[in-house]
Amino acid sequence: METTMIHEVTWVGVAIKALIAMLIVSAVAGFGTYIERKVLAWMQRRPGPSHVGPFGLLQLAADGIKLFTKEDFIPQYSNRLIFSIAPVITAATAFIALAAVPIFPDFTFPEWIPLLGGVFVPSIAADIDVGLLFILGAMAAGLYGPLLAGMSQQNKWGIIGAARTAVQFLSYEVVTGLSMLAPIMLVGSLSLVDFNNYQTGGIASWMIWQQPLAFVLFLIAGFAETNRTPFDLLEHEAEIISGFVTEYSGLRWGLFFVGEYANMITIAVLASVIFMGGYSDFMLIPGWLMMGLKVTFFFFLMLWVRASWPHVRPDQLMWLSWKVLMPLALLNVVITGIVVMVTA
Amino acid sequence: MSLEQFKNRNIGEQNYKMLDIEHRPEKSWDRFKQAFGRSIKIELFIGLAVTFGIMIRTLFRGETHTIRYPFEKIPISRRYRAIHEMKRLLESGNYRCIGCGLCEKICISKCIAMDTRYDENQRKEVSEYTINFGRCIFCGYCAEVCPELAIVHGDRYETASEQRASFALFEDMLTPIDKLKSQKEYPGFGAVSPNADDNIKKTPLAY
Numbered sequence: 001m002e003t004t005m006i007h008e009v010t011w012v013g014v015a016i017k018a019l020i021a022m023l024i025v026s027a028v029a030g031f032g033t034y035i036e037r038k039v040l041a042w043m044q045r046r047p048g049p050s051h052v053g054p055f056g057l058l059q060l061a062a063d064g065i066k067l068f069t070k071e072d073f074i075p076q077y078s079n080r081l082i083f084s085i086a087p088v089i090t091a092a093t094a095f096i097a098l099a100a101v102p103i104f105p106d107f108t109f110p111e112w113i114p115l116l117g118g119v120f121v122p123s124i125a126a127d128i129d130v131g132l133l134f135i136l137g138a139m140a141a142g143l144y145g146p147l148l149a150g151m152s153q154q155n156k157w158g159i160i161g162a163a164r165t166a167v168q169f170l171s172y173e174v175v176t177g178l179s180m181l182a183p184i185m186l187v188g189s190l191s192l193v194d195f196n197n198y199q200t201g202g203i204a205s206w207m208i209w210q211q212p213l214a215f216v217l218f219l220i221a222g223f224a225e226t227n228r229t230p231f232d233l234l235e236h237e238a239e240i241i242s243g244f245v246t247e248y249s250g251l252r253w254g255l256f257f258v259g260e261y262a263n264m265i266t267i268a269v270l271a272s273v274i275f276m277g278g279y280s281d282f283m284l285i286p287g288w289l290m291m292g293l294k295v296t297f298f299f300f301l302m303l304w305v306r307a308s309w310p311h312v313r314p315d316q317l318m319w320l321s322w323k324v325l326m327p328l329a330l331l332n333v334v335i336t337g338i339v340v341m342v343t344a
Numbered sequence: 345m346s347l348e349q350f351k352n353r354n355i356g357e358q359n360y361k362m363l364d365i366e367h368r369p370e371k372s373w374d375r376f377k378q379a380f381g382r383s384i385k386i387e388l389f390i391g392l393a394v395t396f397g398i399m400i401r402t403l404f405r406g407e408t409h410t411i412r413y414p415f416e417k418i419p420i421s422r423r424y425r426a427i428h429e430m431k432r433l434l435e436s437g438n439y440r441c442i443g444c445g446l447c448e449k450i451c452i453s454k455c456i457a458m459d460t461r462y463d464e465n466q467r468k469e470v471s472e473y474t475i476n477f478g479r480c481i482f483c484g485y486c487a488e489v490c491p492e493l494a495i496v497h498g499d500r501y502e503t504a505s506e507q508r509a510s511f512a513l514f515e516d517m518l519t520p521i522d523k524l525k526s527q528k529e530y531p532g533f534g535a536v537s538p539n540a541d542d543n544i545k546k547t548p549l550a551y
Binding site: 041042043044045046050304305307308309324 | 379383388391392394395396398399401402403407408409410412
């Protein structure tokens, strides 16, 4: 294999990659709702959706039809423009963040395929130098979705949800950034392709063994940033109705959840690429399957935790972020720095 | 028995079981130790193991709590009081109701309306019999008072219908004549108990 051969990245390849990523993530985001309901049901001794289609698979279509045909309601005293675009911000930023995330290894279309034969599809749609920073930035910009949605709808629960959004996302951005800093120092690059190439030597070379603390911190912060239990305070029904989505219905409501599921996948992919060896081949298992398995595991972990653990209070959330996780992340950065300095 | 006992309002005092709640740590070092201990405690992961085990049991051993209701029904108690049934005599196929009017008389929500007349053989027959299920409270007095076990409570509890009079007419409640063979003797509310004969004592003549 001519591994040193540098393929030319054409716009066709990038477009195909973007399309693949977009389609797969949308499909998985839709399918994720089904999986979530099934897994939660099994963990609570229920069968879950089972009437519509085989194993309830067509429940997705039923839910989709319901979402599409629902009334698109905008409250009278809300800020109509901001109320309308807020869900789009959530969904768009979630997908923009995926532009710099490698989902599958690169491949070249075989020559016998008409039109596309010989086109090289890169592993990443946009392999930019600031990769990780771009992803973090785009996901942080996603904060504006819930924030604006909550503030524009003239609803007490919305305001509380928006306030919690700002507090929670801003706090945990700090932890995410700091926990990623230590692996970045080891790899010496912000590109996720370099992260992947750093860990090609089997399980022993995975970053998780060098940075276990950073891995745990990143997972916790990832749960908080994707608004998953035990940190689902933004829209916790028992306390604040639905938080920032109280007044939303139909497709706009659906967009929030597409964005949330896309973010879950982004976090799962990031955890896999940064800490768990990414899309390198593992023994006989090809890289794309390996990636799929890892992402599936992290996705399942999120559902598993949701079924098992109660959620925390807002003050406990802040305590956890600023008094526990952030000092630990700083400590990790300092120790990693010393080790890098000594061994270099 | 003195009045003192009833005046004591702290009736649960003796039986309260005090929970073993650990006291809150005062010093910051103790608080740190408590938080650290709780953070690395294995309990969180035991919780994960429990839910995973339940998932395995649900998936592979079929241990669910769900009853797929329209397709599956749990058996209801025989003493359940649902929509009434009128029984027939097994020998002749005639309805058992003798038109005595006790059920109409005892009905506390006044929902039973009946009318009787003499037929050509000078036998009493029920010319009209309806139960207004909009008013019936399913108390079961009619079934209890019926001397012939003619009106009983059945097990039809799904009573949504398009018309108010759906279940309410005599013919609706009467056992269909072609299903007479499968008419079950009523063991439920208001029926005589299986050992009724043993319980009967001969009335002394002195009464």
